[in-house]
Amino acid sequence: MVKSTIKLPTNALLDALNSRPKHVFISGASRGIGEATARMLGDKNFNLTLAARSYNRLLGVAMDVGTDKAHAVTMDLADEASIDAAVVAAESRFGPIDVMICNAGMHAETPLSDVTAEGRQRFRRVVDVNLIGTYFLAQLASQHMPSNGRILFIGSTLGRFGAPRTHAYTASKHALLGIARGMAHELSRRNIRVNVVNPGWVDTRMAREAMQQMATASGQSLQQVTAQQIGNQPVRRMIKPIEVAAYLEFLVGPGGDAITGQGIDISGGAVMV
Numbered sequence: 001m002v003k004s005t006i007k008l009p010t011n012a013l014l015d016a017l018n019s020r021p022k023h024v025f026i027s028g029a030s031r032g033i034g035e036a037t038a039r040m041l042g043d044k045n046f047n048l049t050l051a052a053r054s055y056n057r058l059l060g061v062a063m064d065v066g067t068d069k070a071h072a073v074t075m076d077l078a079d080e081a082s083i084d085a086a087v088v089a090a091e092s093r094f095g096p097i098d099v100m101i102c103n104a105g106m107h108a109e110t111p112l113s114d115v116t117a118e119g120r121q122r123f124r125r126v127v128d129v130n131l132i133g134t135y136f137l138a139q140l141a142s143q144h145m146p147s148n149g150r151i152l153f154i155g156s157t158l159g160r161f162g163a164p165r166t167h168a169y170t171a172s173k174h175a176l177l178g179i180a181r182g183m184a185h186e187l188s189r190r191n192i193r194v195n196v197v198n199p200g201w202v203d204t205r206m207a208r209e210a211m212q213q214m215a216t217a218s219g220q221s222l223q224q225v226t227a228q229q230i231g232n233q234p235v236r237r238m239i240k241p242i243e244v245a246a247y248l249e250f251l252v253g254p255g256g257d258a259i260t261g262q263g264i265d266i267s268g269g270a271v272m273v
Contacts, residue, residue: 077133
């Protein structure tokens with residue numbers, strides 16, 4: 001029997017093991033920041049599980065990325081069984097989740113003056129989706145997450161300050177930072193990093209709908225409200241979804257290894273800390 005004289009250096013062996021495609025789960029991947037992130041990471045060495053409520057649009061994104069490396073699953077963060085099923089389907093297809101990007105969320109006005117049953121139900125649903133369901137999703141993903149994993153929550157600059165008529169949304173985004181910091185401590189022993197990315201006004205359907213609600217409530221035009229909101233920040237334009245995606249890619253990679261428990265603002269300077 002001839003023995004090989006070639007020895008693979010330890011660091012090269014580790015590099016080879018780490019070169020396998022990492023499994024990234026992106027919620028809310030059918031549009032906006034989630035879609036931009038899926039398309040950006042789809043061009044790299046990643047396997048993607050893409051989740052959203054709207055399956056047809058989601059499947060289109062997966063097909064564009066390539067069905068050999070992108071898996072589409074339906075998921076509703078207000079439904080615990082749906083969350084469980086999505087994570088099981090993801091791990092069955094691509095193995096343990098290396099990176100969880102909790103991007104899905106919803107916005108609805110919850111003014112103080114609304115004390116109706118419908119208003120209370122709306123408040124609960126925003127918190128159920130943006131906070132409780134999001135936490136359950138990250139919690140499940142963390143159970144089998146390998147060393148050097150990442151959990152990234154998409155928060156909001158409204159997690160930094162308050163705003164009228166958005167109490168449920170604002171509270172849910174404030175709470176994400178507390179959850180991320182607790183998870184960052186608990187998962188640090190497994191070399192998993194947890195952070196919150198807080199976008200400002202991003203050019204998405206949700207943002208445009210929120211501005212329209214503000215315009216309707218104030219009796220102003222959409223153009224006036226947009227000019228007011230964007231005019232308050234040093235970079236006087238809406239953030240592009242791809243700009244948020246680019247920062248998420250940085251945090252997923254080696255650049256994010258020393259960053260954990262942070263709220264990172266991508267706001268055009270609307271927040272300066």
